[in-house]
Amino acid sequence: DTAVSQTPKYLVTQMGNDKSIKCEQNLGHDTMYWYKQDSKKFLKIMFSYNNKELIINETVPNRFSPKSPDKAHLNLHINSLELGDSAVYFCASSPQLTDTQYFGPGTRLTVL
Amino acid sequence: AQSVTQLDSHVSVSEGTPVLLRCNYSSSYSPSLFWYVQHPNKGLQLLLKYTSAATLVKGINGFEAEFKKSETSFHLTKPSAHMSDAAEYFCVVSVYGSEKLVFGKGTKLTVNP
Numbered sequence: 628d629t630a631v632s633q634t635p636k637y638l639v640t641q642m643g644n645d646k647s648i649k650c651e652q653n654l655g656h657d658t659m660y661w662y663k664q665d666s667k668k669f670l671k672i673m674f675s676y677n678n679k680e681l682i683i684n685e686t687v688p689n690r691f692s693p694k695s696p697d698k699a700h701l702n703l704h705i706n707s708l709e710l711g712d713s714a715v716y717f718c719a720s721s722p723q724l725t726d727t728q729y730f731g732p733g734t735r736l737t738v739l
Numbered sequence: 740a741q742s743v744t745q746l747d748s749h750v751s752v753s754e755g756t757p758v759l760l761r762c763n764y765s766s767s768y769s770p771s772l773f774w775y776v777q778h779p780n781k782g783l784q785l786l787l788k789y790t791s792a793a794t795l796v797k798g799i800n801g802f803e804a805e806f807k808k809s810e811t812s813f814h815l816t817k818p819s820a821h822m823s824d825a826a827e828y829f830c831v832v833s834v835y836g837s838e839k840l841v842f843g844k845g846t847k848l849t850v851n852p
Contacts, residue, residue: 631782658838668777668827670842683839717782726771726833728840730783 630654631731633718639737640708648703648734650718657723658682659701661693664715664733676701677723708738741766741832743813745843753851758802758817760846762830765811771833772813773840774804778826786828789813800824825850 631652640646652659660683661673675683679695690706705712718731746761764770774786787798794806804815813830830843 660838668845670783670829672839675838677838683837719783721838726838726840727773727785727788728838729785730775732782 631718631720631729633716633731633734635734636732637735637737639739641739642708642710644708645704645706646708646736647705648716648718648736650701650703650731652699652718652720652729652731654720654722654729656720656729657698658721659695660719660721660728661701661703662717662719662730664717666714670717674701674703705736708736710738712736713738741768741770741834741841743772743830743832743841743843745828745830745846747846748844749847749849751849751851752820754822755819758815758820758824758848760815760828760830760848762813762815762843763811764813764830764832766832766835768835770835772804772806773831773833774798774802774813774815775829775831775842776826777829777845783829786815820848820850822850822852824848 634649658677660675664670673687674693676695692704695701715733717733719728721728742765744763772789775783787796789796789806797803802817827845
């Protein structure tokens with residue numbers, strides 16, 4: 628009965644590889660987000676989707692591409708991984724017309 | 740632009756003593772403010788939210804926060820710390836007109852036995 632789930636929980640990969648992180652929410656929310664938390668615990672929004680449409684796109688390298696196949700899913704695909712991409716990535720969701728966001732457990736990405 | 744400043748990067752208290760985590764905000768509009776908690780190797784959990792209905796906001800696990808417009812503060816308090824409160828705490832402001840949240844840099848709370 629997990630509200631916002633992410634897979635995988637841990638991801639270790641080599642530089643230059645392409646990887647995806649999946650996110651699903653069963654809360655019936657309209658909006659989903661991806662955040663990046665760096666090694667100093669600082670959290671910054673990357674993307675936001677509302678009903679499968681991109682509404683927030685911060686200054687993120689275009690190697691990062693979010694994909695929302697339906698309202699309940701927002702996946703993050705990363706091409707040509709770099710050392711600096713190592714971080715914890717959090718997915719979140721919120722109901723429409725409210726700013727309260729509910730976070731997933733995070734995916735710790737390590738690029739070697 | 741909206742922003743939050745968490746005044747302490749690390750706070751250490753003894754079990755059973757009060758907790759005070761300080762946060763100042765900057766906003767041109769009446770802000771929505773939040774406190775989130777992140778336990779080690781876990782996701783973020785919403786502790787409480789201020790939306791102008793009441794200046795004193797009660798959250799989960801005995802935490803509360805008071806919105807003080809004159810001081811542009813939203814400090815988080817708890818009367819008596821438990822060992823399980825040890826975690827990273829984030830003060831967050833919502834950007835007016837969007838669903839975007841802006842996070843503070845976090846305060847690590849250590850609870851000593």
